[in-house]
Amino acid sequence: MLRRCARLLRTTGALCGPKRGRSFSSEVLHVDHSLPNPSWNEDMRLLFDQFMKKSEDGSWKRLPSYKYNPTERIEDVKIFFPDAKLLKEQMSQAQLFPRSLGEGVGFEYAMFHNHVEDRTVCIFQGGPHLQGAPGFLHGGAIATMIDSTLGMCAILTGGIAMTANLNINFRRPIPLCSVVVINCQLDRVEGRKLFVSCNVRSMDEKTLYSEATSTFVKLDPKKKIDIRASGAFYTNLQ
Numbered sequence: 082m083l084r085r086c087a088r089l090l091r092t093t094g095a096l097c098g099p100k101r102g103r104s105f106s107s108e109v110l111h112v113d114h115s116l117p118n119p120s121w122n123e124d125m126r127l128l129f130d131q132f133m134k135k136s137e138d139g140s141w142k143r144l145p146s147y148k149y150n151p152t153e154r155i156e157d158v159k160i161f162f163p164d165a166k167l168l169k170e171q172m173s174q175a176q177l178f179p180r181s182l183g184e185g186v187g188f189e190y191a192m193f194h195n196h197v198e199d200r201t202v203c204i205f206q207g208g209p210h211l212q213g214a215p216g217f218l219h220g221g222a223i224a225t226m227i228d229s230t231l232g233m234c235a236i237l238t239g240g241i242a243m244t245a246n247l248n249i250n251f252r253r254p255i256p257l258c259s260v261v262v263i264n265c266q267l268d269r270v271e272g273r274k275l276f277v278s279c280n281v282r283s284m285d286e287k288t289l290y291s292e293a294t295s296t297f298v299k300l301d302p303k304k305k306i307d308i309r310a311s312g313a314f315y316t317n318l319q
Protein backbone atom coordinates (compact mmCIF):
# COMPACT_ATOMS: atom_id res chain seq x y z
CA MET A 82 0.00 0.00 0.00
CA LEU A 83 2.85 2.39 0.86
CA ARG A 84 4.42 1.87 -2.56
CA ARG A 85 1.07 2.64 -4.18
CA CYS A 86 0.73 5.83 -2.10
CA ALA A 87 4.24 6.92 -3.06
CA ARG A 88 3.34 6.47 -6.72
CA LEU A 89 0.20 8.54 -6.20
CA LEU A 90 2.17 11.29 -4.50
CA ARG A 91 4.53 11.48 -7.45
CA THR A 92 1.59 12.18 -9.75
CA THR A 93 0.37 15.08 -7.59
CA GLY A 94 -0.51 18.53 -8.77
CA ALA A 95 -1.37 18.12 -12.42
CA LEU A 96 -3.97 20.85 -12.02
CA CYS A 97 -3.73 23.59 -9.44
CA GLY A 98 -6.67 25.66 -8.30
CA PRO A 99 -7.28 29.12 -9.72
CA LYS A 100 -5.76 32.18 -8.09
CA ARG A 101 -7.99 35.19 -7.68
CA GLY A 102 -8.01 37.51 -10.63
CA ARG A 103 -6.52 34.98 -13.03
CA SER A 104 -8.41 33.69 -15.96
CA PHE A 105 -8.37 30.07 -17.04
CA SER A 106 -8.12 28.44 -20.35
CA SER A 107 -11.16 26.46 -21.43
CA GLU A 108 -8.85 23.40 -21.35
CA VAL A 109 -8.62 23.75 -17.54
CA LEU A 110 -12.27 24.72 -17.09
CA HIS A 111 -13.63 21.85 -19.10
CA VAL A 112 -11.50 18.94 -17.88
CA ASP A 113 -13.83 16.06 -17.09
CA HIS A 114 -12.31 14.55 -13.94
CA SER A 115 -14.44 11.44 -13.94
CA LEU A 116 -12.30 9.86 -16.65
CA PRO A 117 -9.29 7.60 -15.93
CA ASN A 118 -6.01 9.37 -15.13
CA PRO A 119 -2.53 7.94 -14.40
CA SER A 120 -3.17 7.89 -10.63
CA TRP A 121 -6.02 5.37 -10.93
CA ASN A 122 -5.00 1.90 -9.78
CA GLU A 123 -5.93 -1.36 -11.49
CA ASP A 124 -9.04 -1.91 -9.37
CA MET A 125 -10.37 1.55 -10.19
CA ARG A 126 -9.79 1.01 -13.91
CA LEU A 127 -11.41 -2.42 -13.81
CA LEU A 128 -14.55 -1.09 -12.11
CA PHE A 129 -14.67 1.90 -14.44
CA ASP A 130 -14.51 -0.41 -17.47
CA GLN A 131 -17.25 -2.61 -15.99
CA PHE A 132 -19.57 0.36 -15.56
CA MET A 133 -18.74 1.73 -18.99
CA LYS A 134 -19.75 -1.67 -20.37
CA LYS A 135 -23.03 -1.47 -18.42
CA SER A 136 -23.56 2.00 -19.93
CA GLU A 137 -23.48 0.68 -23.48
CA ASP A 138 -27.22 -0.16 -23.54
CA GLY A 139 -28.09 3.25 -22.03
CA SER A 140 -29.33 1.90 -18.67
CA TRP A 141 -26.38 3.49 -16.86
CA LYS A 142 -24.85 6.85 -17.66
CA ARG A 143 -21.44 8.10 -16.62
CA LEU A 144 -21.73 11.49 -14.92
CA PRO A 145 -19.11 13.99 -16.08
CA SER A 146 -17.49 15.94 -13.25
CA TYR A 147 -15.84 19.34 -13.34
CA LYS A 148 -13.74 21.26 -10.87
CA TYR A 149 -15.17 24.64 -11.83
CA ASN A 150 -18.80 25.66 -12.24
CA PRO A 151 -20.05 25.46 -15.79
CA THR A 152 -22.02 28.57 -16.76
CA GLU A 153 -25.21 26.51 -17.11
CA ARG A 154 -24.95 25.44 -13.45
CA ILE A 155 -24.80 29.08 -12.35
CA GLU A 156 -27.95 29.68 -14.41
CA ASP A 157 -29.60 26.66 -12.71
CA VAL A 158 -29.16 28.00 -9.19
CA LYS A 159 -29.58 31.75 -9.93
CA ILE A 160 -33.29 31.56 -9.22
CA PHE A 161 -32.59 30.84 -5.53
CA PHE A 162 -30.30 33.82 -4.99
CA PRO A 163 -31.53 37.44 -4.80
CA ASP A 164 -28.12 38.88 -5.70
CA ALA A 165 -27.18 37.25 -9.00
CA LYS A 166 -24.12 39.51 -9.48
CA LEU A 167 -22.59 38.46 -6.17
CA LEU A 168 -23.38 34.84 -6.92
CA LYS A 169 -21.58 35.05 -10.24
CA GLU A 170 -18.46 36.63 -8.65
CA GLN A 171 -18.29 34.00 -5.93
CA MET A 172 -19.01 31.06 -8.15
CA SER A 173 -16.39 32.06 -10.67
CA GLN A 174 -13.75 31.46 -7.96
CA ALA A 175 -15.31 28.35 -6.52
CA GLN A 176 -14.12 24.78 -6.93
CA LEU A 177 -16.06 21.63 -6.25
CA PHE A 178 -14.63 20.50 -2.90
CA PRO A 179 -13.96 16.83 -3.79
CA ARG A 180 -12.13 17.98 -6.94
CA SER A 181 -10.02 20.61 -5.20
CA LEU A 182 -7.03 18.40 -4.30
CA GLY A 183 -4.22 17.44 -6.68
CA GLU A 184 -4.59 14.49 -8.99
CA GLY A 185 -4.22 11.18 -7.18
CA VAL A 186 -3.76 12.45 -3.62
CA GLY A 187 -7.36 13.22 -2.75
CA PHE A 188 -10.71 12.15 -4.12
CA GLU A 189 -10.48 10.11 -7.31
CA TYR A 190 -13.93 9.03 -8.34
CA ALA A 191 -16.41 8.44 -11.11
CA MET A 192 -20.18 8.25 -10.78
CA PHE A 193 -22.76 6.42 -12.85
CA HIS A 194 -26.52 6.94 -12.70
CA ASN A 195 -29.39 4.63 -13.57
CA HIS A 196 -32.51 6.73 -14.32
CA VAL A 197 -34.88 3.76 -14.38
CA GLU A 198 -33.84 2.43 -10.99
CA ASP A 199 -33.07 5.88 -9.44
CA ARG A 200 -29.65 4.60 -8.41
CA THR A 201 -26.24 6.24 -8.40
CA VAL A 202 -22.99 4.34 -8.03
CA CYS A 203 -19.67 5.96 -7.20
CA ILE A 204 -16.34 4.18 -7.59
CA PHE A 205 -13.94 5.92 -5.24
CA GLN A 206 -10.19 5.71 -4.66
CA GLY A 207 -9.24 7.75 -1.59
CA GLY A 208 -5.69 9.09 -1.87
CA PRO A 209 -2.92 9.58 0.71
CA HIS A 210 -3.96 13.13 1.65
CA LEU A 211 -7.26 11.83 2.99
CA GLN A 212 -5.73 9.98 5.92
CA GLY A 213 -7.48 9.88 9.27
CA ALA A 214 -6.32 7.02 11.51
CA PRO A 215 -2.86 5.92 10.23
CA GLY A 216 -3.29 3.95 6.99
CA PHE A 217 -7.03 4.59 6.77
CA LEU A 218 -9.38 7.15 5.27
CA HIS A 219 -10.60 10.09 7.37
CA GLY A 220 -14.29 9.80 8.32
CA GLY A 221 -14.90 13.29 6.94
CA ALA A 222 -13.52 12.23 3.56
CA ILE A 223 -15.83 9.21 3.55
CA ALA A 224 -18.75 11.45 4.54
CA THR A 225 -17.87 13.85 1.71
CA MET A 226 -18.08 11.15 -0.91
CA ILE A 227 -21.24 9.70 0.62
CA ASP A 228 -22.89 13.15 0.66
CA SER A 229 -21.76 13.85 -2.92
CA THR A 230 -23.08 10.55 -4.25
CA LEU A 231 -26.36 10.76 -2.33
CA GLY A 232 -26.60 14.36 -3.55
CA MET A 233 -26.25 13.38 -7.19
CA CYS A 234 -28.85 10.65 -6.71
CA ALA A 235 -31.30 13.12 -5.13
CA ILE A 236 -30.62 16.00 -7.53
CA LEU A 237 -30.85 13.86 -10.67
CA THR A 238 -34.20 12.56 -9.53
CA GLY A 239 -35.76 15.58 -7.86
CA GLY A 240 -34.00 18.70 -9.07
CA ILE A 241 -31.99 21.20 -7.04
CA ALA A 242 -31.86 20.02 -3.44
CA MET A 243 -29.57 20.31 -0.42
CA THR A 244 -28.62 17.86 2.30
CA ALA A 245 -30.87 18.48 5.31
CA ASN A 246 -29.84 15.43 7.26
CA LEU A 247 -27.14 12.77 6.94
CA ASN A 248 -26.68 9.70 9.19
CA ILE A 249 -23.64 7.49 8.72
CA ASN A 250 -22.61 4.27 10.40
CA PHE A 251 -18.90 3.59 9.95
CA ARG A 252 -18.67 -0.22 10.21
CA ARG A 253 -15.06 -0.91 9.14
CA PRO A 254 -12.10 1.42 8.42
CA ILE A 255 -11.31 1.94 4.74
CA PRO A 256 -7.63 1.37 3.83
CA LEU A 257 -5.99 4.43 2.27
CA CYS A 258 -5.59 4.16 -1.51
CA SER A 259 -8.03 1.27 -1.80
CA VAL A 260 -11.08 1.36 -4.06
CA VAL A 261 -14.61 1.21 -2.71
CA VAL A 262 -18.05 1.26 -4.29
CA ILE A 263 -20.77 3.59 -3.00
CA ASN A 264 -24.19 2.30 -3.97
CA CYS A 265 -27.02 4.86 -3.56
CA GLN A 266 -30.72 4.68 -4.17
CA LEU A 267 -33.71 6.96 -3.90
CA ASP A 268 -36.01 5.34 -1.33
CA ARG A 269 -39.00 7.67 -1.46
CA VAL A 270 -40.17 11.22 -2.11
CA GLU A 271 -42.53 13.14 0.20
CA GLY A 272 -43.36 16.61 -1.00
CA ARG A 273 -40.01 18.45 -1.22
CA LYS A 274 -38.19 15.75 0.78
CA LEU A 275 -36.07 13.16 -0.99
CA PHE A 276 -35.06 10.17 1.12
CA VAL A 277 -31.90 8.49 -0.12
CA SER A 278 -29.65 5.78 1.30
CA CYS A 279 -26.40 4.05 0.44
CA ASN A 280 -23.79 1.53 1.45
CA VAL A 281 -20.04 1.58 0.92
CA ARG A 282 -18.47 -1.77 0.11
CA SER A 283 -15.18 -3.25 -1.00
CA MET A 284 -14.76 -4.05 -4.67
CA ASP A 285 -15.52 -7.77 -4.06
CA GLU A 286 -18.60 -6.65 -2.04
CA LYS A 287 -17.51 -8.82 0.91
CA THR A 288 -16.72 -5.94 3.27
CA LEU A 289 -19.39 -3.48 4.31
CA TYR A 290 -17.48 -0.31 5.29
CA SER A 291 -20.30 2.17 5.87
CA GLU A 292 -24.03 2.70 5.57
CA ALA A 293 -25.91 5.98 5.38
CA THR A 294 -29.39 7.42 5.16
CA SER A 295 -30.14 11.00 4.25
CA THR A 296 -32.90 13.52 3.65
CA PHE A 297 -32.43 16.06 0.90
CA VAL A 298 -34.86 18.97 0.64
CA LYS A 299 -35.69 20.47 -2.74
CA LEU A 300 -35.03 24.18 -2.66
CA ASP A 301 -38.12 26.33 -2.81
CA PRO A 302 -37.73 29.15 -5.39
CA LYS A 303 -39.98 31.31 -3.17
CA LYS A 304 -37.33 31.17 -0.42
CA LYS A 305 -34.32 33.08 -1.71
CA ILE A 306 -30.87 32.44 -0.21
CA ASP A 307 -29.09 35.65 0.77
CA ILE A 308 -25.37 35.06 0.30
CA ARG A 309 -24.57 38.20 2.34
CA ALA A 310 -26.29 36.66 5.36
CA SER A 311 -23.46 34.09 5.40
CA GLY A 312 -20.67 36.38 6.65
CA ALA A 313 -17.83 33.83 6.65
CA PHE A 314 -18.34 32.77 3.07
CA TYR A 315 -18.65 36.32 1.84
CA THR A 316 -15.75 37.89 3.75
CA ASN A 317 -13.38 35.04 2.89
CA LEU A 318 -13.73 36.00 -0.70
CA GLN A 319 -13.05 39.70 -0.23
Ligand SMILES: CCCCCC/C=C\CCCCCCCC(=O)SCCNC(=O)CCNC(=O)[C@H](O)C(C)(C)COP(=O)(O)OP(=O)(O)OC[C@H]1O[C@@H](n2cnc3c(N)ncnc32)[C@H](O)[C@@H]1OP(=O)(O)O
Pocket residue numbers: 154158228229230231232233236241242243244245246272273274296298299300301304
Ligand atom coordinates in the same frame (compact mmCIF):
# COMPACT_ATOMS: atom_id res chain seq x y z
C1 LIG B 1 -27.22 23.67 -4.28
C2 LIG B 1 -27.62 22.72 -5.37
C3 LIG B 1 -26.56 22.57 -6.41
C4 LIG B 1 -27.09 21.98 -7.70
C5 LIG B 1 -26.02 21.73 -8.69
C6 LIG B 1 -25.46 20.33 -8.59
C7 LIG B 1 -24.02 20.30 -8.70
C8 LIG B 1 -23.22 19.39 -8.10
C9 LIG B 1 -23.80 18.39 -7.22
C10 LIG B 1 -22.78 17.83 -6.30
C11 LIG B 1 -23.50 17.12 -5.18
C12 LIG B 1 -23.36 17.91 -3.94
C13 LIG B 1 -24.05 17.25 -2.81
C14 LIG B 1 -23.70 17.95 -1.57
C15 LIG B 1 -24.90 18.60 -1.00
C16 LIG B 1 -24.55 19.37 0.23
O1 LIG B 1 -23.66 19.05 0.93
S1 LIG B 1 -25.52 20.69 0.61
C17 LIG B 1 -24.64 21.45 1.96
C18 LIG B 1 -25.16 21.08 3.31
N1 LIG B 1 -26.51 21.44 3.47
C19 LIG B 1 -26.90 22.69 3.77
O2 LIG B 1 -26.12 23.59 3.91
C20 LIG B 1 -28.38 22.92 3.91
C21 LIG B 1 -28.71 23.91 5.01
N2 LIG B 1 -30.12 23.88 5.27
C22 LIG B 1 -30.98 24.63 4.56
O3 LIG B 1 -30.61 25.44 3.71
C23 LIG B 1 -32.46 24.42 4.81
O4 LIG B 1 -32.65 23.91 6.09
C24 LIG B 1 -33.10 23.46 3.77
C25 LIG B 1 -32.96 24.06 2.37
C26 LIG B 1 -32.47 22.06 3.80
C27 LIG B 1 -34.58 23.33 4.09
O5 LIG B 1 -35.08 24.61 4.29
P1 LIG B 1 -36.49 25.03 3.69
O6 LIG B 1 -36.50 24.99 2.23
O7 LIG B 1 -36.84 26.31 4.34
O8 LIG B 1 -37.40 23.85 4.17
P2 LIG B 1 -38.39 23.75 5.41
O9 LIG B 1 -39.65 24.46 5.03
O10 LIG B 1 -37.70 24.12 6.67
O11 LIG B 1 -38.65 22.17 5.44
C28 LIG B 1 -39.21 21.49 4.31
C29 LIG B 1 -39.47 20.06 4.73
O12 LIG B 1 -38.19 19.43 4.99
C30 LIG B 1 -38.14 18.98 6.36
N3 LIG B 1 -36.79 19.23 6.89
C31 LIG B 1 -36.16 20.40 6.95
N4 LIG B 1 -34.96 20.24 7.53
C32 LIG B 1 -34.86 18.93 7.85
C33 LIG B 1 -33.86 18.15 8.49
N5 LIG B 1 -32.72 18.69 8.91
N6 LIG B 1 -34.07 16.84 8.67
C34 LIG B 1 -35.23 16.25 8.24
N7 LIG B 1 -36.22 16.95 7.60
C35 LIG B 1 -36.04 18.27 7.43
C36 LIG B 1 -39.16 19.82 7.09
O13 LIG B 1 -39.62 19.15 8.22
C37 LIG B 1 -40.24 19.98 6.03
O14 LIG B 1 -40.99 18.79 5.98
P3 LIG B 1 -42.58 18.83 5.82
O15 LIG B 1 -42.83 19.44 4.47
O16 LIG B 1 -43.09 19.69 6.93
O17 LIG B 1 -43.01 17.41 5.91
